[in-house]
Amino acid sequence: MSQPFFDPDTYASQLAAKRQRLVELLAPFAAPAPEVFESPHEHYRLRSEFRLWREDGQRHYAMFAPGDKHTPILIDDFPVASRRINQLMPRLKAAWLASEALGFKLFQVEFLTTLSGDALVTLAYHRPLDDAWQAAARALAEELQASIVGRSRGQRLVIGRDHVLETLQVAGRDYRYRQPEGAFSQPNGEVCQKMLGWAFDALGQRDDDLLELYCGNGNFTLPLATRVRKVLATEISKSSVHAALANLDDNGIDNVTLVRLSAEELTQALNEVRPFRRLAGIDLKGFDFGTVFVDPPRAGMDPDTCELTRRFPRILYISCNPETLARNIAQLHDSHRISRCALFDQFPYTHHMEAGVLLERR
Structure with a gap:
């Protein structure tokens, strides 16, 4: 069925409203006009999560409006999601309806896909997963040509890979x-x-080094590393660090030093507040940082980390929350000016947007 929040006819107007909102947020800082990068109007979302809702004796894919966990929107197809997800949805539903091993106490389904066509499906249960489930899941993975992960309390069973491969x-x-x-x-x-x-273009080709905070799985690290002499990258999540290290190796990128530290901890290390064993053998003073790249969570940078970035001639900032971006820029505005800014419409038909700014020392 169709979803009330999806209307391609409104795309241009909603994008214009986001642009105006970003312009207003950055106006106090004399920002240039934003470069605007629009989204495909449908089939743009590579990840989707659905609860299952029982009605007429069957379980259906369901979503809920914000703030309402009691009135389900039953889903047959989902034009917001990738074509691969839409292909998988009816086939997976048919499988859980036909198989007690797959369907019994299944309460949530998550899809993870890629532009290159890879897919992983996570099935979450209110029961232990047994040999019958594993046999059924192997057959399902073969049928769907996708990896399957089964989750229940204290269990995580992987059929295939526990990750997807994107290009x-x-x-x-x-x-x-x-x-x-x-x-x-x-x-x-x-x-x-x-x-x-x-970000690759805004950074430019450099003959100095890059500090990257919140590097995640190395999403930005890989291309940005080719623009500088060396990179020091930090990330606190163990799974993301492992993925980033694998991604660096897979792409033959060898000028990145990756440490598992939070941005706050790295700030303490650079300020010589206290040493960290995870920095043993790393000569922080051997880096010649010309740019710091940050892609923080929605809360933005904390004041101390924001103050740390002030040390750098150039700050390249990707934000998933323009309000906290504006708050951080207000702290930096006396020493840095905005030379470029951009709007990235990651989440069409919602109020969410991503923004990028390049701040350069005055």
């Missing part, structure tokens, strides 16, 4: 990414490529 192109080069199940990855692959291309 993104930046400036004519293909980069290969492992995107783990359960870890963050950019949901809109087409817009993600545009974000990477913009």
